[in-house]
Amino acid sequence: MNDGLAGEHQSGAMQVVMIGLGEEKFALDAGLVREIIDPVPVTKVAGARAFVPSVINVRGNVIPLADLRIRFGMPQLDNSADTRIVVIELELDGEPVLVGVTADKVYEVTEISQTDVQQTPRVGMHWKPEFIRFIAKWREEFVIVPNMERILN
């Protein structure tokens, strides 16, 4: 993780997909993102952990659909015209796993400058610090770069 960060620092910029969850903006590392799809019918999985409540069919694969809003204690909005599913690929226990993430809105693919990276403040946050890789500044706004591996484990 640290090595990856160091590499990104040197290159100066990081490609991200900017998504909106509730009032907040999150930046997902574009390297993780496989595709962005319109909402599809979901299948609830009884007994699953709250933040991965269902599965969806993405091109013949049944993948879990995670809800970051639950992990960050945000209200769950109903699907709107802007709602998308961002399919990301993560390494969990050394195996690649495809996961869908519900986003209230997907803004754009952009670059955030490494010089704008802020260390996560210890206080003044109502989210678990381990869920956050770092906070960066983007167009006069602070965006959160989440640590997806931690969030989903």
Next chain:
Amino acid sequence: MSTMDPTEVFRQEASELFEVLEGALLDLGQRPDDRELVDSAFRALHTIKGSGAMFGFDKVASFTHEFETAFDRVRKGEIKPTQELISVALAAKDYIRALIEDPQSTDDIIGEAILDDLRRFVSSDRPSAPVAEIAEAPPLAPNESRQAGWHLYLEFESHILRNGSNPLDLLEDLCKLGPCFVVPVTDGIPFLDEMDPEDCYLKWDVKLHAACDKDAIDDVFMFVQDEMKLTLSPLAQVEAPAPAPLFQLLDEEPAPPAETVAQVMESAAPVAAPPAARPERKAEVASEPKSDIKPETAPARREDAKQERGIATVRVQAERLDELMDRVGELVIAQARLTQLASAGSDLSIKMIAEEIERLASSLRDTTMGARMVPIGSLFGRFRRLVHDLSRDLSKPVEFVTSGEDTELDKTMIECLADPLVHLIRNAIDHGIEDSATRAANGKTEQGRIELAAVHSGAQVLVTVKDNGGGLNTARIRAKAEEQGLIAAGAVLSDHEIHQFLFHPGFSTAQTISALSGRGVGMDVVKRTIENMRGSIDLSTRPGQGTIVTLRLPLTLAIIEGLLIRVGEGRYIIPLSAVEECVELTAEDERSRGRNFLNVRGNLVPFLRLRELMAASGAPDRHQKTIIISTGETRVGLVADQIIGNHQTVIKSLSKLHSDVTIFSGATILGDGTAALILDVAQLVAMAQSKVEKQHISEAA
């Protein structure tokens, strides 16, 4: 298309040949007089030798050659294949396999030891009479003036191996000049920690019993002359018969010339047979027209067999078959969607196409599944060796009988089945079969019997391991379970329930821990492996008469027949193989809220309300349906809102993130493209049972 590594091709071919060889050797143990078996073992050996040399496995070729030589007397019918001989032959087979698969791990010393054993057995019952002559040795003219031969002392420079020379090859060349008696001089070998693995420390003392001149010997060492010291002295006189027939030893005892000729010709392989000998050999063949064991005919037959095989089968990499299966799975899903769309519309031609594609897809699916099917006999073959070895190690004579080898199973299942079966068979021999004395005391035959059978039963395959041993000791299992605190002392349990403790992790009733079993690791793993394959395991035992373990397995892992049901808004699949019947939940059952028992033709069957389990929203349908599922003996009812119908289910595994969800074994994709979950029958049954037990406890309290 990727080209295959020729070495890999050889390895695959060899591993098939090893199975043939092992099978033949083991059969030979049972039927020592079967010439056909000796021949098939020999053919396998010969092919391994031939292709081994072709692909540069020189060690394999030379060792196999030695093996063949030693075994030659068995082929000629001079000695009977005893159990000991078979054991050594099996060890030799293992060694060749190791040479091919992992040459680094083997050691020439082991090979030499095996060969020594082999030769000892082969020659043990031999009178002072002729020692086998082998193909490569040029037949000696019997009336040639006898020269004693040569005594050689070979000392190579230590770096000789680095130049690519192999002293052993030179020794072999030397042997071609005539019978050799080679003794390695091991004085110069340093301690292990000082040893350089790339140096040659051995020296050799060779007695060459051949009437050749010095030049012939010098020729052998022509290329290494500068790197060695060769001391050559003529042997003073004919040495007394060499101590043991070690290296292609030809008896030097004076024999009447005619006899020697006949002997040489009889034993020489066809290729090397001197032309003069041909007519006589032919005559011999003619005189025994029935015998098909003549060395001359064997290679030809092998060629035939090989050609037949080449036409009949194509070797395909396993991964390609898996990929094909995935694609077919996707096609089946796409086809289901097309069918649904077509039936919703009114276009006749689209409907016809959809039907056509449905038919094609289902036959394509069947064909692909068929291509992945492998007869289970390939697996059974491996256990014969296991039984053979165990029976020897434990000195319990055991007869091993297999049936239903033709039963076909998905290849991935065959792979998964190997370990559980090894366990069950070990258990059967170690715990099941009593020792000979006990058996005799109980009026049983001294030889135990283990039967391994596979049989089709509907959409399932039953694999049974049956022994005629002492049966399970129910009292002891019970005592152990109480000791481990799994049950309260004095609890009322059926024998069947008590036997289930055997599947408990860490449970072992063996009083002493042996190398084979008794550590209590195993049966739980067996059970888990079988359940992961969506199979089940049953035990039945009769005291004093033996135990039968039955594994019930689905035919394939990739696609199942499922029953599609609806619970609230959600749709779920129940594997059809587990479904016994569907009944309506009567108003009476509905009312008995507290009990959760159904009355199915006089039997009490506990039921689970899937609506509660799935936390379904919305109002339940008025007429609830119950699907009775079963695993082995236990039956459980599942209450659903609606039974939709059967569904070809392409199984997709659930992601890691859902590994904590136990009531679903996987997922599939329905005709409209949504995902549906497949219920894990075994888990649901266990859940219902524990619920019943809890109820018992609360009622008792």
